[in-house]
Amino acid sequence: MNVALIGCGNVGQGFLSLLLEKKKDLEAKGIKINVVAVCDKIRGSAFDPDGLNIAKVLDLASKSDISAYPSVITNMDPFAVISKTNANVILEATWTDLRSGEPAFTHIKEALSFKKHVVTTNKGPILLYFKELMRIAEMNEVELRFEGVVLSGTPVFNLVRECLPESEIISFRGILNGTTNYILTRMEEGLSFEDALRKAQELGYAEADPTMDVEGWDAGAKALILANVLMGANLKLNDIECEGITSLKVEDVKGVLSRGKRYKLIAEGYKDGSVVKVSVKPQEVPLSDPLANILGTLNAITFSTDTVGDVTIVGKGAGGREAGYALFADLISLAKKLCKA
Template identity: 50%
Template structure:
């Protein structure tokens, strides 16, 4: 099968995936027998372009990096919005990488539903749809016999769902807990070195870890969306954002940091979910003082980590990048390879 790819959104992550596709085209063909062409791209800021014969991805990347619009691409059909690109092109794989809104799931939720209803496969790094409607989307994908995967929504390219599905298969997962937001982990690391919260936040913003409005990170909203996805995927919990207590790091002071250090502990923003004795699920996000012998306590800077507490292996911790252009693009590559294994 030849995969005909349409990008919905073409920001940092979409471009990162496009770069990987270009660079690894021969490897994908030789090792995985993957053949593809990118036929459409639709971005609310950059415009849209569709050519059923395939787009020159290198030319498009060069244009976008130079600040030019997709409308300037020679040839092809211009002006299709996201939904028209999904419905009216002959694509069979939708890469949904628009901006994330975990509170409403939109516009990505509508994009994913539309694609699945059209019988098209979807890979995505957007947290919104799985936060709001993971069970509905999985059921719809099954009914339409199509693939919907979102490996990158928790730790970017560091494996989470594939780790659970393959390497930890056969284990009962009792608890999952971890550092799932690199911005707050970076800030806490700098504060432990003596930097004030405001200075550490400014440094994170200068480095591109934190947005101009850092609320989603420092108030725990990003971590909240991720633990809801993990809870609902691992434990079938059917939790909503409002069901989970959330606290960020804005109330942690340098005195708190020093006090924890004196106790042989370290503050981390921890997202966790566990099965209670009555088989209900308890999830939460908030700062915790961890003993230095906890593997999560040794994870510093913008690095992320997750610990899975299992019945057969005990605690298994995976550490790696949780964000980044290529790192998140790599998660889409893994989803693409898995799609090809099943439907190729």
């Protein structure tokens, strides 16, 4: 399997590091993954049809100088990587834009049209163009995988597909944003919202502009993806009821704790008759609820099914290695499927 990586930031480097760690184990199982091209807007690009040395790519990526890779083709843009290399799988790990889905949407659409399988961790295209992209993939008889768009490396779609076959997802509710969960945890300890946010930024859990997190839109986007993919909805951002945590005070957070509850930013999707609805808002969650005990940056989702009742999964929802693992896991699953075919 020949792979090209578009986007070699924290996620892309996380994937390459995991592949380097697991390469011998994979080859012993008959799975050979050749990284033939890497392309990054800031760090440069390199293409060798026989395969790149992953350790060398990682070293050059850390110096933002992938184009210094010796004796290979360099200075390729994403479209050249998609159309002019021998990669049969494109990994798309560029930045996320929830308003336009670009540039990832065009990268993914182009790759699928060239009959190349795609694995992505990018929320934007899956949120905005899921059905269109799946139609293109089906028309070209290739796969589109996107495990990492909701809980990073913690399995969600693979869990439902592989472990809950023929189960109907009646509803879901979860903690889908680690930044806000960390802030609420620190507010329980007495920090103000402002101080907890500042600490989250210092630790790298929150962006310099944390609006998407603290106003609930990051969790909302993930909830919409879950509803569209797992419940057959066709919802957009303006279809969601969204409220963040900015209005909560320390006394609110500590007050509900004294009553045996915790404030959590809960994203949920459910059916109202035949209509799927999605909301994100702070809720008082009883301590007996599994979601109440998800602290710090951890995320969790509880799926309600028609077969085995409630199923809850807990794990990290962000991080370069974790998101890199989502790419890795989808790629291994794809490789096994293609081998069987």
